[in-house]
Amino acid sequence: DLAFSTIRPAPSKRGQCPVKNGEYWAAGLPILMSDGIGDDHLLMREGIGGAVFNATFSDLGTALDRVAGIMRRPGVRQDMHALAVRTRSLAIAERLLNELLDDIRKGSRGEQAVGR
Numbered sequence: 001d002l003a004f005s006t007i008r009p010a011p012s013k014r015g016q017c018p019v020k021n022g023e024y025w026a027a028g029l030p031i032l033m034s035d036g037i038g039d040d041h042l043l044m045r046e047g048i049g050g051a052v053f054n055a056t057f058s059d060l061g062t063a064l065d066r067v068a069g070i071m072r073r074p075g076v077r078q079d080m081h082a083l084a085v086r087t088r089s090l091a092i093a094e095r096l097l098n099e100l101l102d103d104i105r106k107g108s109r110g111e112q113a114v115g116r
Contacts, residue, residue, distance in 0.1 A: 002050075002067055005033040005040075009055045013037050022088030025049060028077030030070045032063060049083050 031050030051066035
């Protein structure tokens with residue numbers, strides 16, 4: 001009925017993007033997650049996709065209550081799946097990769113023009 005994404009918080013984890021979270025959402029599951037991981041925690045702080053708890057577990061009860069509230073919502077499975085499509089779609093990665101490659105190509109052309 002819910003998923004656990006328990007990654008030990010550390011400064012480097014802010015840049016992490018747990019693929020498993022996207023898989024959980026695609027399967028229709030809200031997530032109980034460590035705070036401060038990737039950008040998923042920002043959504044979950046707003047009650048979107050699940051709930052977060054801090055490293056000391058002092059707010060774990062509150063986080064569990066929030067997830068329970070999400071689980072009671074009508075259509076929660078469809079909402080979680082839609083969140084995965086919106087935030088983890090392969091089309092997003094493809095678009096960003098194409099933008100990056102276009103920028104690299106433009107930069108390469110600019111260097112060639114300068115060198116002539």
